Each structure stands twice: as C-alpha cells, then as structure tokens.
Amino acid sequence: MPKHLGLTILSMIAIGAVNIVPRLAVADVPGASTRASQRERINIDKGWAFAFGNATDPSKDFKYGLRPFFFAKAGYGDGPANSDFDDAAWRRVDLPHDWAVELPFDARGNGNHGSKAIGHDFPENSVGWYRKVIDVPESDRGRRISIDFDGVYRNSVVWVNGHYIGTEPSGYSGFGYDITDYLNYGGRNVIAVRVDATVEEGWFYEGAGIYRHVWLSKTDPLHVGKWGTFVRPTVDKGGATLDIDVTVDNDAKTDGTFSLLQDVVGPDGQRVAHAEMTGLTVKAASDGTFHGSVKVTAPHLWSPDTPDLYHLKTTIVSEGRTVDTYDTTFGIRTITFDANSGFFLNGKPMRLKGTNNHQDHAGVGTAMPDALQAWRLNQLKGMGSNAYRTSHNPPAPELLDDADRIGMMVLDEHRMMGTTPEIRGQLERLIIRDRNHPSVILWSVGNEEWALEGTPLGTHLADEMQDIVHRLDPSRRTTVAASSSGRGVSVSADVIGFNYGAQHDVDAFHQRFPEKPAAMTEEGSTLSTRGIYFDDRSKVHLNAYDRQGRPSYSLSIEEGWNHVIARPWMSGMFVWTGFDYRGEPTPFGWPAISSQFGMLDTTGVYKDSAYYLKSVWTTAPMVHLLPHWNWQGKEGQPIDVRVYSNAQAVELFLNGKSLGRKTMVANSHLQWDVPYQAGKLEARAYSDGKLVANAIVSTSGRAEKVALTPDKHKLAADGTDVSVVWVNVEDKVGGIVPTASDRIKFDVTGPIRIIGVGNGDPGSHEADRTVDRYEFLPVSQWRSLAVDGTGDQTEVAEAVDTTSWRDPLQWLPPEAQPPVTAGLVLRGQFSRPTTQPGDKVSLFVADLAPSQRVYVNGLPVETTVVDGNRQVVLDVDGLKSENSLSYVIPTPKGGVPSLADVSVGGSRWGVVRINHPAGPWQRSVFNGWAQVIVQSTGVPGRATLKASGEGLSAATAQFDVK
Known part of the structure; x- marks a missing residue:
C-alpha cells in the first residue's frame, strides 16, 4: 500500500x-516536452501457446520442477518455465481463455462445478501452461515495465526469461509484477504461466486458465x-x-x-x-x-x-x-442507505432491483469477451434490473466499465473473510481498483461464512475488514451477506445483507438494530427450466411456474418482492440469480450440469419469472402469457395459464372467445384454468379502459426451418467483438416451435469465427466449444556419437546398439570430453502413439544446423516448415512399437555440452504431437431455442453464418466486419 x-x-x-x-x-x-517513455498500456491477449501439463506426474508436466537447483537458484526455471523450451507443438490461443469449458462432462466431476472433467480425479486436465514471446525494444531501457493479469483461475505461477516472478493463489483478484529487471531489451522475452485449477475456490463453475485480460504496462520511473x-x-x-x-x-x-x-x-x-x-x-x-x-x-x-x-x-x-x-x-452522484427509509440515489428514494450473477455464459464459460459482458448487463436491464451483485468474488474490470456506461448499480463483493496478509491484500486490491466506479454503491466483505456468522470472531473480523474498507474508501458503506442474523457478522455490518427472508426474522432484527440499514442480498432461489411446464425429473427439468424452490429456505420471486416492498426500510433485493450458471444443479445431481435458479437461462433467454419482474420493475406497458400452447393429447384438460402485466386489467381470449377480464393486483399475477383447445391464446392488457399491450401464444405447426437473429450485424474488425445470435426452429408461418429439439449445424465464411454454442438445457452434455485437443509423446533416451562427417551414417540405421554412446545430457569434466570430430549423431526414441480414426500425428524436430539430416527408423525424412517450426507428418500405421529419431549434424562449436545446455532436457530435440481434431460446430435447440456466439477475427470484410438441420430449411446471417 x-x-x-x-x-x-x-x-x-x-x-x-x-x-x-x-x-x-x-x-x-x-x-511540456514529450518523449517516448510516457505511459503505455498494451493488451497482450493474442497469440499465447497453450498445453496441458499434469497435476501429479512431473514427467507428464514437461518435467517441471525436476531440474537441479530448480527453485534454489534464480533463473533456473525448467520445463516450460525455461526460456529455451520449445513450445512449437502447442496449441495457439487468444485470451481470455477458459480450458474447463472445452473439457467433456463426466459423472466423476464435481457437480457443483458443472461436472467437468477437472479436479483431483483428472490430473491430466487440471494444469495448464501458457507461454508468450514478447519483444521489448532497446528504447524501453530506463522505463518501468510490468505485466498485469486481470484474473487467472487459479494458483498461478509466473516466470519471465526463466526467472521465478511470483505466485497468486486467488482465482479472482487482479495482480501484477514489475518485470523491469528481468527483461532482455532489444531482444526476445518469454513469459510462462503455470495454472493449477485442481483445487476449487467456490462452489459453482469457475473455469480454468487465464480467463481475463493480460496487459503490459510501461511508464517513466x-x-x-x-x-x-x-x-x-x-x-x-x-x-x-x-x-x-x-x-x-x-x-x-x-x-x-x-x-x-x-x-x-x-x-x-x-x-x-x-x-x-x-x-x-x-x-x-x-x-x-x-x-x-x-x-x-x-x-x-x-x-x-x-x-x-x-x-x-x-x-x-x-x-x-x-x-x-x-x-x-x-461519476458524480450521492448514495445513502437509511435504516428507516431504504436506499437513496442522488437524494431520491430508489428500490434496488438486483440480481446475483457468476461470471459464466453458455459456450464460453468464464472467458467472456468484453462485448458479451455488456450484452448480459443489457439483458438484465431489459427486465428492469438496476443492480448487480458480483457473487461471490471481484468482477472483471470491464464489467464495471460497462455498468458505469450502461447504468447498472453494483454490489462489489470480496471473495473470503479474513485479515491475513494474503486475504487482506486481495481486499485492498479490490477496493483500490474499483473505488472510482460510480456504479459501485456498496462493498461486500463476505458471503455466508458459516463458521463465522454466529461467533464473536465473526463480529471481530467483520469490524476489522470494514475498517480496512473505510480507510481506503470513506465514501461507501459495507455489507456482509448472511444466512443467519442477530449475532456474529450481521451485527457488525454497516448494511445488513439478508440471504433469504425465510431464513431470518427480518422484522425482529430491525427492531433490535433500528439504526442498521438492510437489503435482501439473496432472495428467490427458485428452480425452473425455461420453456418447461411440467416436472420431468428423468430429464432434470422443472416446471417454470413461479413457486418456492425450497419452502423452508426461500420465497417465490413474487413473494420475495412483496416481502421487500412491504418494508420501507428494506433497500431492495438481489434475486438469486440473474442467469443460470454451470454447477450447483439443485435439486439434482448427475446428469444435471447447471443450476436452474436464473431468471434467464445460461444463454440469456428470459424465463417466465423474468417477465414477472419486468411487470413490477418497469413502467412501459407490457403483458406476458404462459405457458406455450402446444398440448396435443391433452384436449379438454385444464391448463394452468398465467399472466404478468403492469396494466390495470387483462382479458384472456381463446380462439377469439373471451375467458373473462380480471383486475391486476399490484405486484402479483393473474391465473386461469383453461381447457386445452388448439389454436390461439391471447392476453389483452388495459389501462384506463384502453388497450395498451397484448401477448399471443399459438399452437405451432411442425418444424420447417431454421431462423437466425443476431443482436447486431456490424462487428468491429478488432478480433474481439462478438455478435450473440439466437437460433430458433420455426414452423411454416414463422412461429417458434416450443417443443423443437432439432440438432443444428453451423458454418462460417469470411472474417468471423464461432467461439461457443449453448441452448439453456440444464441436462445437455453437448459440447459448448469444439477445439483441437493435443497430446504429446516425448522423444527420450537420447544418445550421441562423434562421427567423421555429416553425410549418410550407418549409425542412423534402425537396429543400432547405442549402449556405448554418450548421454548428451550428462555433464562431463573437460578431461572426460570425447574427441571433437567433424560430425555428430544424436539419436532418441519414441513410442508409437495410440490414436483414433481422424487423428493427425506430427513429429516436431529441432532446427539444429543448416545442413542437418533427419531420419526416422533409419529412413531419411523431409521436414516441412509450418509457422516457423519444422515437423514431419507421421504415418502411424507405418510405425513400430518403439521408433528412433536421428540427427546428423556438424559438431557444434565448443563441443556437445553447448548443444545440451539449450536442449531443455532434450525436449527441444523432438516431440510427437497427437492432434484429436475438433468436431463440427453444432447444437440441439432446446424448446425451440439455441445460441451461437460469433467473433470477428481481426480482418475486415463480409462474413456469413449458416445454420442447417436435417429436414429443415437452412438460414444465413450476414455480418459487416470493419
């Protein structure tokens, strides 16, 4: 500080x-004169090399941590932390990147984290390595240069040019390092980041990897x-x-x-x-x-x-x-939390109409492009929400930038209660980073810390943390979101945060602590599946009618809002949650893989409860009618029909016949039992006797075509901008078929790419992202032999006894060095890879000398240069169980040790990569809806997204990228 x-x-x-x-x-x-040393902040998201390591086996973790003096001496980073490590075979990714969303679902995975194949049972998927080469010009000498990470999940270790820089265990706190002293000015610099997501930090899907932006900052001293x-x-x-x-x-x-x-x-x-x-x-x-x-x-x-x-x-x-x-x-504004009158903004009373949200979206997981963050906020604002709780961790900086610009108040939340240097440091970083944002109206220093809520220690820690916050920001108050109240953390909070009215006697608390403002920091926790109107537990689907999710635990959305507005001293409520998210698949376990708490599903489609909130949170005339009207086989049976509206009265019609007009009760809904008859159900809303809005649901025809609806057709050619595209299956006249489940395939042409797909089904195990998956086999057991020349040598033959050859990686004193000859044979071995149909296998080889000769199993091979790296495409059927790779090269100047010194344990001399190619982009619609997210590639031009399904007319969407 x-x-x-x-x-x-x-x-x-x-x-x-x-x-x-x-x-x-x-x-x-x-x-004032100028010079080049003024501040620069450079985004370095593009072009990182990525590969999976291993959480339990160093030999599969690129031998990280095995080098002598690895952590004992400065500059001894090994494996990928060594600046000379060859990552040519690795996959190239742009940040933000979440590797967990790319993994398959697995019943052994933690259900609270979305049942992804990551964690203790999956060491091969739980460590990721990132490497990037940056050039720092000589003209930067004398400046201070730092690297800043907005968020890495989690337990990241950063190395620069083989030097250990630091470790950050938090998956949510932004952090950075001054790397001025470790850079090669006028030359190549290697940044390596090891990320270990084995241990979970929350109880919800958290992703894995460098899932937020990375920056290089340059300043004058x-x-x-x-x-x-x-x-x-x-x-x-x-x-x-x-x-x-x-x-x-x-x-x-x-x-x-x-x-x-x-x-x-x-x-x-x-x-x-x-x-x-x-x-x-x-x-x-x-x-x-x-x-x-x-x-x-x-x-x-x-x-x-x-x-x-x-x-x-x-x-x-x-x-x-x-x-x-x-x-x-x-921004300039005033905020007041009053113990008797609630919340005031700029001196005017205002109810907080909030939602809780995790950083997770269908298709992309936690690695959200900036434009998607803004899109999600606008979806919430469209239903009348004015507040957003960053449950339960510091948000991405861009989310607050968008909240400032769009107009969304934020309850900004710290990850964990405590006062140790590590936890305190994370709290201080949150406050200092975010305190200039006008959108931030309240700090939260903790959430449902069950070990502290009812204890004197909880009271003490809440006091200490709030003192830290107030010293750094005396302009805002703090809260602690509690699942129980009356003692512990709740009596210390500036503003008491009640999580679920059913768990508290809020009136008794207000009487006991009349000086303490209050807000319902979580309410609802209702369970519903978008577009489903009957429980089907075999498919982990729950009906979408608003009701108590867990009667002893929470209220329905309607009950929760009425509970709040009946108490003028209550500042407002934050619904649990705005969006569905992966993990916490209450009340199910496997095969459910996502929550069903949201007012919107994981793709951002409104559920029916979102329309209830819109009816009580907005004033523009609206009416919403549920359920859909496709109930073939239930003719004559009563269907529970409900209406949400902010008008004074609503009249319901079935096939043109009135079923009666009813007066709206404020902050409530209307309900009819309607015997099913195919056709058209219509709700007409009236205020002051005038028709102000209507809503229609009709019995659809059979599925005939695909429809695409992008949120925008113009994209910036910056390689980051996105368009969120709704995918619907429609009948002949253009009505969405609300029971459709057709699988849709997607293709793009032009300067866009697909980055994710989703459909909001909490039981869907289809892939959100389809990417190439790489495996690596090392070339090992290296031996070297001095030879007389660099021409064809018998020593490269398939069957050669190398037991008397030298180990080129073993250090020898000068007097024990072999004689220097004109040539050298380097020979290693690799096993035949296990492959599946469609896999591609490549052997990446070193570029050791301009005149080198390369042999596989004694036969000369031609290498191809791809992206500056030499490789050989291998025919797996032609390989043996054990195979040899041989180089014939001129003896390096200084002898063999100089070659071994830069071999990084031999890893630079050869590696076999097995490429499991990505599958096609496709997704089944769920109740007629799906979503595809497209992103610009950084090149201007015209682009097209095509969607097609078996037996359906295809659809296209055009994009202008510039």
Whole structure:
C-alpha cells in the first residue's frame, strides 16, 4: 500500500468550460516536452501457446520442477518455465481463455462445478501452461515495465526469461509484477504461466486458465501508481466538490521533483475544471500520496437512467517534460442507505432491483469477451434490473466499465473473510481498483461464512475488514451477506445483507438494530427450466411456474418482492440469480450440469419469472402469457395459464372467445384454468379502459426451418467483438416451435469465427466449444556419437546398439570430453502413439544446423516448415512399437555440452504431437431455442453464418466486419 504522506494544496483553479476533448493530448500541457517513455498500456491477449501439463506426474508436466537447483537458484526455471523450451507443438490461443469449458462432462466431476472433467480425479486436465514471446525494444531501457493479469483461475505461477516472478493463489483478484529487471531489451522475452485449477475456490463453475485480460504496462520511473487516483465527489447546492488523491511512485534512484496537473472533462467532452500542484517531491525508491480538490458547477449526476461519466486526466511534469499521464473515469452522484427509509440515489428514494450473477455464459464459460459482458448487463436491464451483485468474488474490470456506461448499480463483493496478509491484500486490491466506479454503491466483505456468522470472531473480523474498507474508501458503506442474523457478522455490518427472508426474522432484527440499514442480498432461489411446464425429473427439468424452490429456505420471486416492498426500510433485493450458471444443479445431481435458479437461462433467454419482474420493475406497458400452447393429447384438460402485466386489467381470449377480464393486483399475477383447445391464446392488457399491450401464444405447426437473429450485424474488425445470435426452429408461418429439439449445424465464411454454442438445457452434455485437443509423446533416451562427417551414417540405421554412446545430457569434466570430430549423431526414441480414426500425428524436430539430416527408423525424412517450426507428418500405421529419431549434424562449436545446455532436457530435440481434431460446430435447440456466439477475427470484410438441420430449411446471417 502507498504511504500516505503529508498533503499540500499548492494551487487550485476552477475554470469555466473549455472546448477540449476528454483524452487530452500531451501537447495540451503548456511548456511540456514529450518523449517516448510516457505511459503505455498494451493488451497482450493474442497469440499465447497453450498445453496441458499434469497435476501429479512431473514427467507428464514437461518435467517441471525436476531440474537441479530448480527453485534454489534464480533463473533456473525448467520445463516450460525455461526460456529455451520449445513450445512449437502447442496449441495457439487468444485470451481470455477458459480450458474447463472445452473439457467433456463426466459423472466423476464435481457437480457443483458443472461436472467437468477437472479436479483431483483428472490430473491430466487440471494444469495448464501458457507461454508468450514478447519483444521489448532497446528504447524501453530506463522505463518501468510490468505485466498485469486481470484474473487467472487459479494458483498461478509466473516466470519471465526463466526467472521465478511470483505466485497468486486467488482465482479472482487482479495482480501484477514489475518485470523491469528481468527483461532482455532489444531482444526476445518469454513469459510462462503455470495454472493449477485442481483445487476449487467456490462452489459453482469457475473455469480454468487465464480467463481475463493480460496487459503490459510501461511508464517513466516517476509515474502515477497502479490504480493510483481516487476521486471522491461531494454534491451540494448547485455544484460538486471533487476531492482527488493521487499516489505517485518514484522508482528512480534519485528524488523526483514535479508538478501535478489535473484536468476534469465532462460528459460532453468539454473541460470543466483544472488544478495544478507544483514543487512536489517524492524521495527515491518511494511513493507519496497528494491531495487536492476542484469544483464542478451544475454537475451531471450519474444514475441508471442518466449514466453520465466524467474523466480526470492526471499529468506529471518533471524538469520541463511530461513524464506520465493517467486517465480516470468517474461519476458524480450521492448514495445513502437509511435504516428507516431504504436506499437513496442522488437524494431520491430508489428500490434496488438486483440480481446475483457468476461470471459464466453458455459456450464460453468464464472467458467472456468484453462485448458479451455488456450484452448480459443489457439483458438484465431489459427486465428492469438496476443492480448487480458480483457473487461471490471481484468482477472483471470491464464489467464495471460497462455498468458505469450502461447504468447498472453494483454490489462489489470480496471473495473470503479474513485479515491475513494474503486475504487482506486481495481486499485492498479490490477496493483500490474499483473505488472510482460510480456504479459501485456498496462493498461486500463476505458471503455466508458459516463458521463465522454466529461467533464473536465473526463480529471481530467483520469490524476489522470494514475498517480496512473505510480507510481506503470513506465514501461507501459495507455489507456482509448472511444466512443467519442477530449475532456474529450481521451485527457488525454497516448494511445488513439478508440471504433469504425465510431464513431470518427480518422484522425482529430491525427492531433490535433500528439504526442498521438492510437489503435482501439473496432472495428467490427458485428452480425452473425455461420453456418447461411440467416436472420431468428423468430429464432434470422443472416446471417454470413461479413457486418456492425450497419452502423452508426461500420465497417465490413474487413473494420475495412483496416481502421487500412491504418494508420501507428494506433497500431492495438481489434475486438469486440473474442467469443460470454451470454447477450447483439443485435439486439434482448427475446428469444435471447447471443450476436452474436464473431468471434467464445460461444463454440469456428470459424465463417466465423474468417477465414477472419486468411487470413490477418497469413502467412501459407490457403483458406476458404462459405457458406455450402446444398440448396435443391433452384436449379438454385444464391448463394452468398465467399472466404478468403492469396494466390495470387483462382479458384472456381463446380462439377469439373471451375467458373473462380480471383486475391486476399490484405486484402479483393473474391465473386461469383453461381447457386445452388448439389454436390461439391471447392476453389483452388495459389501462384506463384502453388497450395498451397484448401477448399471443399459438399452437405451432411442425418444424420447417431454421431462423437466425443476431443482436447486431456490424462487428468491429478488432478480433474481439462478438455478435450473440439466437437460433430458433420455426414452423411454416414463422412461429417458434416450443417443443423443437432439432440438432443444428453451423458454418462460417469470411472474417468471423464461432467461439461457443449453448441452448439453456440444464441436462445437455453437448459440447459448448469444439477445439483441437493435443497430446504429446516425448522423444527420450537420447544418445550421441562423434562421427567423421555429416553425410549418410550407418549409425542412423534402425537396429543400432547405442549402449556405448554418450548421454548428451550428462555433464562431463573437460578431461572426460570425447574427441571433437567433424560430425555428430544424436539419436532418441519414441513410442508409437495410440490414436483414433481422424487423428493427425506430427513429429516436431529441432532446427539444429543448416545442413542437418533427419531420419526416422533409419529412413531419411523431409521436414516441412509450418509457422516457423519444422515437423514431419507421421504415418502411424507405418510405425513400430518403439521408433528412433536421428540427427546428423556438424559438431557444434565448443563441443556437445553447448548443444545440451539449450536442449531443455532434450525436449527441444523432438516431440510427437497427437492432434484429436475438433468436431463440427453444432447444437440441439432446446424448446425451440439455441445460441451461437460469433467473433470477428481481426480482418475486415463480409462474413456469413449458416445454420442447417436435417429436414429443415437452412438460414444465413450476414455480418459487416470493419
């Protein structure tokens, strides 16, 4: 943490509007020169090499940790941590990447984590290695360079150029390392990351791998510290005061003297305030925090309806030149949690209409593209939600950026209660990283910590953690989400968070602690399958009518909302959950693989309960009718028909005949028992006697065609933008067939790729992602023999006794070195791989010398260069149980040891890769719906997605990528 030094306000100037853009150029700072050493933040997501290691067998983990002095001496990283390791055979991936979503489902997998083949029973799938080569120019010498990870699940170890850098056990906290001292300037640099996801951190699907962004940051030695600004607005009559803290790091070996310039730019791009602080000093190898304030007149207040944002540009000028600029986005607004009147935003009462959500989406798992994060928030906002709880961990930074921009209030949650250096450090990182976001209205320091909820230790730890939060951010309050209340953590919370009204006597608590504000941090926990209206436990499907999921545990969605609004002192509620997510397949075990708590399914299709919330959370006229009207075989039998609406009355019609008009009860629903008759069921909603909305469900015809509906047809050619495409099976007249289950195949042409598919079925075991799966066989038992030349040698023959040959990996003293000859034969062995039809097998070989000769089983082979790597395509049928790989090369300068030194245990000399090719992209629709997510590849052009199914007319969707 930065040291908080004495604060001095040297010069503060409030100015009128100036026509200037939000991102001020360096040239806008009077009298300041520029140089290339100013701040750069470079995304390095593209082009990582990835391979599975092994959690229990070092020989299958690329012999990681077996090198002498591996962890005893600096720079002795081995296996993939060695900068000379050859990853040519590895798969290439772009980040964010979740390898768990690519794994098959398995009954042995942990059901709470989605029954994926990962964890203690699957050591071959539980460790992933990532490697990336970056070039750092000589001109960067003298700058501070760090690598920043937004999130790695989990237990990551980072190596740079063979040097151990650090370990981060958390799967959710962002972290970074200053790697300045370990870089090769003007040369090649290797970043290696080992990720071990064997141990689970939560009780829900968490993914695996580098599932958030990675950045390379470059600054002058004198610079604004990481997350080094904090803007605290105070609103008063006619204006706002911005208190601004800036932490400046000085990594130089001499004291730094500088001026600090602050420019505030409003939502319209005009500068609204300016301040200067001059003559400031930070001692060498130290840091300091400086405080100032500026006034903003007639501020635009941030809210869900008006998410207006401001920008602060902080500039450091030292010795007449600009050495750093740092941009901070913030908003101006007030938040109040009142013990008697609930929540207020900008002085106005507002109910929190919230949802709980994990970072998980159909098709992509936890590795969500930024555009998908925004799409999910908009789906929630579309049903009237104004608040989002990041259950139960720090969110991706981009989610908060989108919440700021879209207008979604956030309850930002820490992962685990505690005050140890590790846990405290994670809490501090969360607060400092996120405290400038206007969307964040409340911090949560814990969730259902059962060992602490009723204990004095729980009270103490909650107090200590809240003190930490308040020191770092005095502008917001904290909560602890509790499953029991009245003692322990609940009596310490600034704002009590009740998880499920049925588990608390909330009125008794309010009477006992009348000074304590409250919110329902979890409510509902209802269980429903989208599009299903009768329980079918054999398929792990539950009917979608709103009801108590677990009567002794929670309320229905309707009961929960009425429970909250009946109490003016209750700030609002967060439904468990917004989206379905993998894992926690309550009330089932295998073969269920996802939860059914969501108001939306895993693909983001609204369930019926979402429409109930829309009817009570929004004011635009709406009516929703359920169930579907395909009940062949139930003619004459009563069907439970329900209607949600925010109108005053609704009249129901069957095939044009009125079944009666009923008055809506506020925050409730209407219900009819309707004998089934094929045709059209219609609900007409009225307010003040006028028709304001209607909804129709009709008996569909048979499935005839596929329909594609992208959320957008224009994509940025940045290699990251996505379009979320609904896939429906329709009848002849274009009605969705609500019982359809056809399998749909997908193909793309042009500059897009498919990154995931899903259908919302909690029992579906179809693949979300289809990717090539690689296995590796090492070439081992290396032997070397000095020979007279580099031409054809009999020593490469299939049957040669190599017992007297030298082990080239064994160190020998100078006096024991073999004689230096013109040539050298290197010979290793590899086993015949086990393959399946369609597999491709390649032998990757080293490029040891321009004149090298390569032999397999004594026969010369021609190597092909693919992406700069030499490989040989092997005919598995022609291989023997044991096979030889031989090189004939000129003797390296300095003899054999110089070759062995860079062999990385022989792993650079040869590896056999078995490629299990990806299957076709396909997915069955579930109750007529599925989803496919397409992403731009980084190249402009026209692109097409095609969807086809057996016996159905195909559909295409066009995309303009630019």
